[in-house]
Amino acid sequence: MKALVLAGGSGTRFWPLSRQLRPKQLLALEGDRSLLQATVDRLQPLVEPQSVWVCTTRALADAVRRQLPEVPPEQVLAEPMGRNTAPAIGWSLRSMPEEARAGVVAVLPADHRVADAAAFRDALERAARAVEMDDLVMTLGVVPRWAETGYGYLELGEGLGASDGGVRRVARFVEKPDAEAAARFLASGNHLWNAGIFVFRGTMLLAHLARLQPELARGLEAIAADPSRVDALYAGLPADSIDYAVMEKLAATGDGAAAVGTVPLDCGWSDLGSWAALAEVLPKDAGGNAGRGAVGAIVAVDAGGNVLVSDGGEGVVAVLGVHDLVVVRTADAVLVCPKERAQEVKRLVAELALAGREDLL
């Protein structure tokens, strides 16, 4: 199996720790390894680093190569610019050697968390068998642990294929639900979280792209024909997600020969979508404060339920009498907001951009 790791993200949800040139996937939010490194680590021994491709942006390519010295540097592919996941996956597959993309390829976001790597690899293997035996396009669906409204869902259909791996048809890709629908999904047992993890034969995915997204496919062919024109051509590719461009359409129209299948994944997965999501997986003190920082870098008195992060140097985060806050210290910035509003951190980043503080973005 080959792996294609998507590492071009540039989100602001972990500001001030994340910056334009140090986005989430390059950060070590737990432990010592960055999310990108952990993504590659957990594939072994199923996929060795020599079989890993990484799609990132030009601005990040050097940093990615430094973080992944065991991945051949020419397999770190640098997009001229971010154009969403359909161009990234299509262009990366076209950039891989033909024999690589003719095999089974797993597409993995670089910025997710997995607690149980063995369970994760097991699900990948079951998906790979379904690809090989039944020519399916597979996606891993996470067994929901609560009625999350921040994720999309996969609605399950009938059993599929001969691989005997518990594969179910994806009847429908469901957008982020409201709280009532999310509760219904959780109770039904018939929905999985859409984790954006796919397993397919590369050549087959490109064939689906050619059929479903002819404009994108023509652009990719033009780039392949004259790579020197990549900057101009890439900027013109339709910037759609792979879900929208291919998966939802396959699920809606696919017959037995072009269906999307899924296997359930139960491995302590999180997309670490915000400081609040990180809090759920960090170690906690007696007061329920989730902390990240050197020993002695966090002091909490009469404080509970906070996320306390101290990064850079010998400094300290000291809190007294506060609850359910996010407090993040870096060498040059401090963030304070309620945990329940951690999704809005981008508003602060936008303010800083307006104020001309490029040094902090």
Add this chain to the structure above:
Amino acid sequence: MKALVLAGGSGTRFWPLSRQLRPKQLLALEGDRSLLQATVDRLQPLVEPQSVWVCTTRALADAVRRQLPEVPPEQVLAEPMGRNTAPAIGWSLRSMPEEARAGVVAVLPADHRVADAAAFRDALERAARAVEMDDLVMTLGVVPRWAETGYGYLELGEGLGASDGGVRRVARFVEKPDAEAAARFLASGNHLWNAGIFVFRGTMLLAHLARLQPELARGLEAIAADPSRVDALYAGLPADSIDYAVMEKLAATGDGAAAVGTVPLDCGWSDLGSWAALAEVLPKDAGGNAGRGAVGAIVAVDAGGNVLVSDGGEGVVAVLGVHDLVVVRTADAVLVCPKERAQEVKRLVAELALAGREDLL
């Protein structure tokens, strides 16, 4: 008039901005001048810097001299250690030239704020006239602006003296009251805040000390007789406040010849006793956030009533959706606590001391 500025304090209420070697009086909490510098500035032209003495500790003496280059360096007196205000005042008066302490001396804490310096000097002048004409020991009493429970009060007695400056006898020094008593004091119009500012003839204060605190007076004489023994002798001085050692006793027993008088002071005085007290005097943004920091160093979205301080370098304090908090950033530390618990910051400093973080104290 001479001035004796008490600048030996080592409080922790403005941590992390204040440190053991950079205590509150050396900080510029508003504007560009430290509280110590502002204390000397506002005396002019009533008391020129050549007529100012400063009592501080050995650890701080160099920093005090650097901040006050216009004060003769030998007039910055360095106590071997802090022993409260009675030893500091007694020893400083004994260390001044005889002709200086024979005149009128104003004793001033180095870490208070005064908005109206002219009104402050006017009150000092009225107090000085009462000292010269009626041999009183004078204290300035601040006209209360709210029912503060964090200050001691002066209970007013009858009019005193011939100076015609509205001098009233201090009938009693009142400890910090509870909320009910504070409200009663405010309504009565018969109480002033005790600001710890005194005006007296130095020789007369020493005579009162000799009578009321003979042990302290003997210690001071022994130091004067053999200054080389100051370290050992100073450590043995009774560590009382001047209020307890002299003022309260004079007020309780003083007859016409040994009374404590007061003139009211209405000059925007604050003792800046905490981050919350500082918030009341700092400029505020539209959301009511009191800020201190360089332009662009503070970003607040959907946040109000906070005290936001960014100190050191180009860094930023960014808050979202929080209210009535204290958030202070220095190069090596961050403090977050509710404004109403700003008095408890010392608990965090104590925790850091226990954790062996001397670098942050």
